[in-house]
Amino acid sequence: MDKIMLVTGASRGIGAETARLAALAGFDVCVNYRNNQVEALDVVASIEATGQRAIAVQADVASETDVLRLYETIDNELGSLTALVNNAGILESQSNFENISLQRLRRVFDTNVGGSFLCAREAVLRMSYKHGGKGGAIVNLSSRAALLGSAHEYVDYAASKGAIDSMTIGLANEVAGQGIRVNAVRPGLIYTDMHASGGEAGRVDRMKSGVPLQRGGLPVEVAKAILWLISDESSYTTGSFIDVSGGR
Numbered sequence: 001m002d003k004i005m006l007v008t009g010a011s012r013g014i015g016a017e018t019a020r021l022a023a024l025a026g027f028d029v030c031v032n033y034r035n036n037q038v039e040a041l042d043v044v045a046s047i048e049a050t051g052q053r054a055i056a057v058q059a060d061v062a063s064e065t066d067v068l069r070l071y072e073t074i075d076n077e078l079g080s081l082t083a084l085v086n087n088a089g090i091l092e093s094q095s096n097f098e099n100i101s102l103q104r105l106r107r108v109f110d111t112n113v114g115g116s117f118l119c120a121r122e123a124v125l126r127m128s129y130k131h132g133g134k135g136g137a138i139v140n141l142s143s144r145a146a147l148l149g150s151a152h153e154y155v156d157y158a159a160s161k162g163a164i165d166s167m168t169i170g171l172a173n174e175v176a177g178q179g180i181r182v183n184a185v186r187p188g189l190i191y192t193d194m195h196a197s198g199g200e201a202g203r204v205d206r207m208k209s210g211v212p213l214q215r216g217g218l219p220v221e222v223a224k225a226i227l228w229l230i231s232d233e234s235s236y237t238t239g240s241f242i243d244v245s246g247g248r
């Protein structure tokens, strides 16, 4: 059976590293991105260099129309999905709670929660025995923020990741009999461009002394945990979480 993976938000950071490692594990990969076509095409080229197939598909995961088009493209160009990594996520400028507007809350939840729900729903429709599928695996990108709360920075983002934790448990239980495992990874402070979106590109270095391992993490260290949860090596693991956070 062909192994076919969708990684949302795979033009950079943890998603790009996951897509590259997936190719080395024998997956054909759909590299989804929102804006950055040049970087997405770079990831596609590095996957193709391993001999696997890859396509880059622009789609905003917060848009149901875009998600439906994304999955139709995968169906037509790669085949039936066997693995989903719900990685696309955003945060906004560091802010105290009292300054979080409803519009901002909606933007963060639409992408982080709505996008993950929509992509998981379309994956289940293709993977579940009930719908004629052959099973599969889903990994959601949560965050240690779900447990820490991100006070004075982005409680909205942390709460969106709390929702991802609940969805991981509920969906895992719902589809366990349908051949689908659902797990999540909770990264801690990882060196990616995401921190610049919050207005502090150097955030990991500022905070790393509070990490028991005394350093920030690399995207590839998160990607390895994701790939383990996708692989048959974790065949008895569902509804579970791996914290990749240096102990913090």
Ligand code: NAP
Binding pocket: 008, 009, 010, 011, 012, 013, 014, 015, 032, 033, 034, 035, 036, 037, 059, 060, 061, 062, 086, 087, 088, 089, 090, 111, 115, 141, 142, 143, 144, 145, 186, 187, 188, 189, 190, 191, 192, 193, 194, 195, 197
């Ligand atoms: P990043 O470097 O900011 O990359 C985000 C990726 O998501 C980009 O490829 C971006 O595409 C894409 N994206 C954003 N909004 C999208 C949308 N609406 N539709 C489709 N794609 C979208 O992020 P990262 O640090 O690698 O984070 C990846 C995941 O890990 C996120 O869910 C994040 O919350 C989680 N996480 C990260 C950390 C950390 O310290 N970095 C810690 C905990 C959890 P474009 O470039 O094309 O816009």
